[in-house]
Amino acid sequence: MGAAAATPLLAAPSSDICFLTAVEMAALIRRKKLSAREVMTAHLKQIDRVNPRVNAIVTLVAAQALENARRADELQAKGAALGPLHGLPVGHKDLVETAGIRTTFGSLIFKDYVPKEDAIIVERIKRAGAIAVGKTNTPEFGAGSQTFNRVFGATKNPYDLTKTCGGSSGGAAVSLACGMLPIADGSDAGGSLRNPAAFCGVVGFRVAPGRVPHSAIGNAWSTISVSGPMARTVADVALLLSVMAGPDPRCPISITEPGARFSGSLERNFKGARVAWFKNLGGIPFDSRILDAVKKQREVFENLGCIVEEAEPDLTGADEAFNVLRAWGYAATQTENVKNHRDLVKDTILWEVERGSKLSGADIARAHTLHSQVWNQMRIFQQKYEYFVLPTTQVLPFDIDQPYVTEIEGVRLQTYIDWMKSCYLISILENPAISVPCGYTPEGLPVGLQIVGRHRDEWSVLQIAYAFEQATKSSRRRPAAI
Numbered sequence: 001m002g003a004a005a006a007t008p009l010l011a012a013p014s015s016d017i018c019f020l021t022a023v024e025m026a027a028l029i030r031r032k033k034l035s036a037r038e039v040m041t042a043h044l045k046q047i048d049r050v051n052p053r054v055n056a057i058v059t060l061v062a063a064q065a066l067e068n069a070r071r072a073d074e075l076q077a078k079g080a081a082l083g084p085l086h087g088l089p090v091g092h093k094d095l096v097e098t099a100g101i102r103t104t105f106g107s108l109i110f111k112d113y114v115p116k117e118d119a120i121i122v123e124r125i126k127r128a129g130a131i132a133v134g135k136t137n138t139p140e141f142g143a144g145s146q147t148f149n150r151v152f153g154a155t156k157n158p159y160d161l162t163k164t165c166g167g168s169s170g171g172a173a174v175s176l177a178c179g180m181l182p183i184a185d186g187s188d189a190g191g192s193l194r195n196p197a198a199f200c201g202v203v204g205f206r207v208a209p210g211r212v213p214h215s216a217i218g219n220a221w222s223t224i225s226v227s228g229p230m231a232r233t234v235a236d237v238a239l240l241l242s243v244m245a246g247p248d249p250r251c252p253i254s255i256t257e258p259g260a261r262f263s264g265s266l267e268r269n270f271k272g273a274r275v276a277w278f279k280n281l282g283g284i285p286f287d288s289r290i291l292d293a294v295k296k297q298r299e300v301f302e303n304l305g306c307i308v309e310e311a312e313p314d315l316t317g318a319d320e321a322f323n324v325l326r327a328w329g330y331a332a333t334q335t336e337n338v339k340n341h342r343d344l345v346k347d348t349i350l351w352e353v354e355r356g357s358k359l360s361g362a363d364i365a366r367a368h369t370l371h372s373q374v375w376n377q378m379r380i381f382q383q384k385y386e387y388f389v390l391p392t393t394q395v396l397p398f399d400i401d402q403p404y405v406t407e408i409e410g411v412r413l414q415t416y417i418d419w420m421k422s423c424y425l426i427s428i429l430e431n432p433a434i435s436v437p438c439g440y441t442p443e444g445l446p447v448g449l450q451i452v453g454r455h456r457d458e459w460s461v462l463q464i465a466y467a468f469e470q471a472t473k474s475s476r477r478r479p480a481a482i
Contacts, residue, residue: 015042015046015179015482017034017038017039017042017043018042018043018046018179018180018182019179019232019478020182021182021231021232021233021235021236022085022088022182022183022231022232022233022236022239022240023233023235023236023239025039025087025088025182026084026085026086026087026088026239029076029086029087029088030082030086032076034087035069035073035087036069036070036072036073036076036086036087036131037066037069037070037073039069039087039088039089040065040066040069040087040089040131040133041066041069043089043133043179043180043181043182044062044065044066044133046178046179046180046482047060047062047133047180050158050178050179050180050481050482051178051180053156053158053161053481054155054156054157054158054161054165054174054178054481055137055152055153055154055155055156055171056136056137056155056165056170056171056172056174056175056178056180057091057133057134057135057136057137057171057175057180057181058094058104058134058135058136058137058151058152058171059094059101059102059104059134059135060133060134061101061132061133061134062133062134064132065089065131065132065133065134068131068132069087069131072086072087072129072131073087082129083127083128083129083130083243084128084129084239084242084243084263085125085128085129085130085183085239085240085243086128086129086130087129087130087131088129088130088131088182088183089130089131089132089133089181089182089183090125090130090131090132090133090181090182090183090184090185091132091133091134091135091136091171091172091175091180091181091184091185092122092125092132092134092135092136092184092185093135093136093138093168093169093171093172093184093185093186093187094106094135094136094137094138094171095138095141095142095168095187096119096121096122096185096187096227097115097117097118097119097122098115098118098119098122098132098135099115099116099117099118099122100114100115100116101114101115101132101134101135102114102135103115103135104135104149104151104152105138105140105141105142106137106138106139106140106141106142106149106151106152107140107141107149107151107337107344107345108150108151108341108344109337109341109344109345111151119214119215120213120214120215120248120250120251121185121212121214121227121244122185124243124244124246125185125240125243125244128243130183130243133181135171136169136170136171136172136174136175136181136184137149137152137155137170137171138167138168138169138170138171139167139168139170140345140346140349141333141334141337141349142167142168142187142189142192142225143168143330143346143348143349143352144167144168144348144403144404144416144417145166145167145168145190145191145192145195145196145404145417145419145420145423146164146166146167146170146402146403146404147164147165147166147167147168147170147171147196148164148400148403149346150344150346154400154401155167155170155171155174156174156400156481157174157199157200157397157400157445157479158174158177158178158200158479158480158481158482159177159200159201159397159444159445159446159479159480159481160397160443160444160445160480161400161480161481162399162400163397163398163399163400163445164199164397164398164399164400164402165196165199165200165397166195166196166197166198166199166200166393166397167192167195167196168186168187168192168196169184169186169187169188169192169193169196169197169204169230170196170199170200172184172185172186172196172230173186173196173197173199173200173202173204173230174196174200176200176202176230176231176232177200177201177202177232177478177479178479178481178482179478179482182231182232182236183229183230183231183236183239183240184229184230184231185227185228185229185230185240185244186204186227186228186229186230187225187226187227187228188204188206188225188226188227188228188423188427189224189225189226189326189329189424189427190322190326190417190420190423190424190427191206191392191393191420191422191423191424191427193205193206193228193230193435194206194392194393194423194433194434194435194448194450195392195393195420195423195435197230197392197435197436197437197448198392198393198435198437198446198447198448198450199393199396199397199445199446199448200446200479201437201446201476201477201479202230202231202232202437203230203231203232203233203234203236203237203434203435203436203437203465203469204228204229204230204237204434204435205228205229205230205237205241205432205433205434205435205458205461205462206226206228206426206427206432206433206434207226207228207241207245207432207458208226208255208430208431208432208455208456208458209222209223209226209253209430210223210251210253210254210255211226211228211241211245211255211432211456211458212226212227212228212241212244212245213246213247213248213250213251213254214227214251215250215251216250216251216252218329218332218333219329219332220251220252220253221252221253222325222329223253223430224322224325224326224329224427224428225329227244228241228244229241229244233469234266234434234436234462234465234466234469235266235466237434237462238262238263238266238462238466239262239263241259241262241458241462242259242260242261242262242263243259244259245257245258245259245261245262245458246258246259246260255456261459262458262459262462266462266463266466266467267463267466268463268464268467269305270301270304270305270306270464270467271305271306272305272306272307273304273305273306273307273386273387273464274306274307274309274384274385274386274387275301275306275307275308275309275385275386275387275388275389276309276310276311276312276313276381276384276385276387276388276389277298277301277308277309277310277311277389278310278312278388278389278390278391279310279311279312280312281312281315281390281421281422281425282312282315284394284421284422285394285408285409285410285411286391286394286395286408286409286422287394287395287396287408287409288409289396289441289442289447290391290393290394290395290396290441290447291391293438293439293440293441293447294390294391294438294439294447294449296438296439297389297438297439297449297468297472300468300471300472301389301468303471304464304467304468304471306387309385311381311384311385312388313377313378313381313382313388313429314374314377314381315374315377315425316373316374316377317370317371317373317374318370318374318425318428318429319421319425320366320367320370321367321368321370321371321374321428322424322425322427322428323415324359324363324364324366324367325364325367325368325371325428326352326424327352327353327355327356327359328356328359328364328367329356330349330352330353330356331352331353331356331357331359332356334349334352334353335353335357338350338353348403348404348416351416371428374428374429375428375429375430375455378429378431378455379455382431382454382455386453386454386460387451387452387453387460387461387464388451388452389449389450389451389452390422390426390449390450390452391422391447391448391449391450392422392423392435392447392448392449392450393419393420393422393423393447393448394408394419394420394421394422395408395419396441396443396445396447397445403416404416404417404419405418405419422450423450426450426452429452430455431452431453431454431455432452432453432456432457432458432461433450433451433452433453433461434450434451434461434462434465435448435449435450436448436449436451436465436468436469437449437469437472437476438468438472439472439475440475440477444477444480449468451464451465451468
């Protein structure tokens, strides 16, 4: 069978297999240097060893995953056509519906819910040959960038178990950082792919709305939240995106360009590429240690041949537009849950629903107008600059028992999401934005750098992120938790 035909990779220890890149892993399986069963067994051992420390994978389907790995090897032995993710373990965020696998949305209301159908992205990842090992932890209904809920508890940062991993795709980021998964899906409204990637030293990519399709549930035309890929390297993110992206008739805003666009070589010459380097993002506060780490990276872009200048887009209206449309979205999706199960819904969601329910038609109309205005301001800005580079987060990973940040460098914050502005001010622009690791603080905590590209130009963002990664990857460290 497939496993018997495979030649073990120098009898590699499980941890060595688990820290191969997804690209390498897929190639070795395809060449029968590793079997899908060997890869799955290695990852399940890593999960068994590490997950109790970090609480990242909250619903594990180990027996099912091993059986599916066996079937994958049998198909390969029979000469079946193999998908680009053939044999790779994958985790799905616990906001994404998975047929036959519990999906709680981090909520006590749905703690026993088992969907009958897969979400579009789960369908696509499965069809490409990846094998689900389970669900990754998320805050309740994805609200907030701190991964904790009353169903499973908090997910810990693998670089410091006393601190948060961020969120809302926190379980995914930790699973990747700890070698428990090579690829994972996530979603991002106010920074939920980028924030945990920065906190955990991995790569998270917020793509343009419609690049990764979603089913027409709720307001299917909303562009606030998007699904996207996470991995340990930029090339692995591109590999997963090549499967996740592409048009689908079930999504009214899906982009027609096929996902195969993202499967080519990421090499590019950046001589003369114009990069806008952040100044202060309108005066929002940043932890000085983040600024120190990010500012050191400017010379990396200059050494790549880029023309780097301090400049920022006009973000007037971005804050108001995002907050109004976010609250409106919560009122649309969570009002029934609040009405029927108020005692089971956390206070920040109650607050979102309350403020969303009080919005007038004029409020919403103004938010849409501001949304259009800020999108056009960014379009004009990027006629000169191909990229805008800034810190991913304003703060470092904070105490695991603190639900959200209330102060940065002595500046008091007004709401539970104010500390996420460096991400959500970008979200409202609808431009692709990637977070890549760029260094560590003196305490050993990861710092992320955010690269924003032109409207719907994910390919170019992946290319420059790859070039940056290749120039800086020697400084990567594995987390203490492993």
